[in-house]
Amino acid sequence: MMISEYLKGLGQQARAASFSLANLGAPAKRALLQAIAAELAVSRSDILAANGRDVTAARAAGLNDAMIDRLLLNEARLDAIIADIATVVALPDPIGEEIDSRLLDNGLRLSRRRVPLGVIGVIYEARPNVTVEIAVLALKTGNAVILRGGKETIETNLLLAGAIRRALQSEGLPADAVQLIDNPDRALVNGLLRLDRYVDMIVPRGGQGLQRLCAEQATIPVILGGIGICHMYLDSQADVGRALPVIINAKVQRPTVCNALDTLLVHRKQVASLPRIGRELAALGVKLVACADSRAQLSDAGIGAELADDDSFATEWLSLTLGIKLVSDVDEAIEHIRRYSSGHSEAILTDNVHTAGHFLNEVNSAAVYVNASTRFTDGGQFGLGAEVAVSTQKLHARGPMGLEALTTYKWLGIGDYTSRG
C-alpha cells in the first residue's frame, strides 16, 4: 500500500510535468540540456565522491572487477557523459513536425503531428551513464521520465538526478520531469510496470531476466530488446579471404555487446576453409563450439572445439565464444536462424546476388546484412545520432531506437463547423 501510494505519487507528478514539457520549443529544450551539462560540471566532485561510496560498497559486497568497472565513474568518464549532451543538443528536434497533411473529401483538413509520448519508465542496471543519457533524450523530446537504476549505483544516480532536477528548476521547469526511484525494494519495479494510468512506455535496459520480467508483469507497453543471438552465413559462393575479416570483426571487435556474432553457419562446400577460419579465430582467443561435422574437420586440423547442442545455439555468448555449424544450403541457414535467432542482426556473406536477395527476403530480424558485419546495428552507426535502446520487437520501433522512438503522433482535424454526412 505504501509502495503503491509512493508510485502513484511519482506517476501523477511525472504526468503533470509532462504537460509542461510537451509544447516547449526547440530552443528552450536546447537551453535545458545545456543547463544540465553545466550543473553536472559544477557538481563534479560531489558526483565522483558519491560514486566512490558506491564502489566501496560494491567491493564490500564482493562484486567482481568487471561489474565494478561498469559502475565506476572517473573524471574522463564524467567528461564523456557531459560531452555527449552536446551531441544531443545538436540533434534536430522531431517534435511538432506535421506529416500526411491533406484535405479530405468531407472538407476536413487532416494531418498528423509528432508529439512526445508523455511519461517514459526506464529500468536499467549498474551503468550510471544511462541515468544522464536517458534523461537527456527524454527531455529533448519533451517527455518526463521515471528512472529505476541498479541498487549498486544508487548514490551516484541520486547525485546525477539531483543535478538534472536543479537544471530543470533553474530553467523554470518542473523538477519532477525527471524522477529517480531511490528505494531498492524490488516490489517497486513490479509496481512501476503496472502504473499504466500515468506511464506510457517502459524501456528495460538489461539482460534476459529483466526483459522477461517486463514482458510478464507490465500492463504498460514495453520495448523489449538488447538481446542478440546473431548469425552469419558463409555461402558457397563467398570469397573466404574477403569474408574472414568481416567474421572476425563481428566476433572479436567487441564481444560483450548485443550485436556481436554468436553463430557462424558455413556452407558445406566451404568445409575446406574451416581450418583456416578456426585457426585465425583461435589465434584471437575465440573458443569454438561446433556441430559434430565441423568439429571433426577442425579436430583433423588440430583445432579444438566443444560440441554444440540445442542449448549452445540458443545462447547469446557475450564473450569470445562462437558457435559453428555446417549447412547444406542457404535455406538450411535460414531455417537455423528462424529457430534460434533473437531477431536482432543476421548477415550473409556471398558473391551471388540471387542468394543475397533470398536471404534478405526470408530472414526477418531487426537488421539483415549482405556482406557486412552484424556490429553495424547501432544508433550511432546508423546515423540516428543517439540510441535509446535496440528493439528486437516488431511494434513501434525495431532495431536501433533514435529520438523518434520517444515520440508518437496525434491526428489533427480542422473543419468549419463540419459534421459527418
Next chain:
Amino acid sequence: MMISEYLKGLGQQARAASFSLANLGAPAKRALLQAIAAELAVSRSDILAANGRDVTAARAAGLNDAMIDRLLLNEARLDAIIADIATVVALPDPIGEEIDSRLLDNGLRLSRRRVPLGVIGVIYEARPNVTVEIAVLALKTGNAVILRGGKETIETNLLLAGAIRRALQSEGLPADAVQLIDNPDRALVNGLLRLDRYVDMIVPRGGQGLQRLCAEQATIPVILGGIGICHMYLDSQADVGRALPVIINAKVQRPTVCNALDTLLVHRKQVASLPRIGRELAALGVKLVACADSRAQLSDAGIGAELADDDSFATEWLSLTLGIKLVSDVDEAIEHIRRYSSGHSEAILTDNVHTAGHFLNEVNSAAVYVNASTRFTDGGQFGLGAEVAVSTQKLHARGPMGLEALTTYKWLGIGDYTSRG
C-alpha cells in the same frame, strides 16, 4: 496442459504459414482475396444456415434483441461482407516499400523495408463480419491470424473461416494462415495472450473488460483501443447557431459507437444558450446528465437533467445520453479532458484562432478537432480505406489503424565485405 499444447500447435502452424505469406507479391494477394470472396459466395446458404443455428441458440440462452441483431447475418449483410473484400483488393499494398534509403559514411547502403508483422491474434465479440474483415486485412498485408470470436457466433465463424481456408488452399497457400479457435473455454484467451513465442501482436476488439484483460495478461504487445470518452468544448467565442448541428451530429448520428460524444463542456459565457442546446437535444431523445450549475439553468427552462458526478463523467455512454458541464475557460475544459478522457477524440468549437491553437496543442488524444464532429475519427473517413481498430494508445499506431498498422519494417544493410571501424 492440453490447452497449452493446442495453442502451441496453433502458434507453430501460424508462424510457419506466415513465412509463406511474407514475400507474396501484390497480385497473388489480390487473387487470394478474390478467391475468398468467391468461396464465401459459394458457401452462402451453408453460412446463413449456421448463423441461423447461432441465432436459435442465442434466443434459447435469453440474449436480448440488440445482441441478437449484432450476431445476425442475412443475405444483405453477407453481400456487404463480400463486397467489402473488393474494397480491400483495390487498396495499395504497403508491403515491400523501402524508406529512408541512404549511403552511410561507413560504406553501408542502409534502408528500411516494410514487411508483415508475422502472426496477429485477434480477440473479438459477437460480430461475425469481423472474422472476414480481419482475415482479409491480415492476408492483404502478408500476415497470418489466429482468431478468437465470441461463443455466440461459433457456428457462423467456423463456416466463414472454413471458406477462407479453402480459398487459401485453392491458391496453393497454407490454410493455417487463418485459424479459428473453436473451443469456447475462456482459458484459451489467457493462453493466447501469452503465446509470445509465436504471436507478434494482439488486437482486442471489444469492451473495457476485454481490453483490461489483455493489458493485464498479455506478454505479447497489445493494441488497446475502441473505448471513447469523447468531449466537445463550446467556447465563449463559438457561433452557437453553427455549432449546434455539429454537437447534434457528434451525439445523435450514431450514439452506440466509440467516436460519439459523451460530454459537452460549455463556457459559462454561453450559459444563455444552454436551454436552446438542451431543448434541441432533448427533442432528439437525448437524456442529459448535467453539473449542478448547468442543471439549474436547464431546469429553469423546464428541461430535465440528472445530476452529473465523477462516475458519470468517466462513463462512455454508447447511448443517447450526454454529460454537460459549465467551465470558466478553455483551460478548465482541457483540465477536465485530461482527467476523464480515454484519449480517443476531442473537439473545440470556437471562432478564435488562438483558443483553437491552444486546444490543439494542449489536448493530447488520438484525434483532436477544431470545429468538427468527433464522429470523423474513423478509418474510412480518414481515407485509410480500411480499419483494423481505433487505437487509443500511443505506441505503434494511434487513432484509426489502416493496413500500415499491420506491418513493421526491417533494416537492410548492403556492404562489400564491410567491417565496422
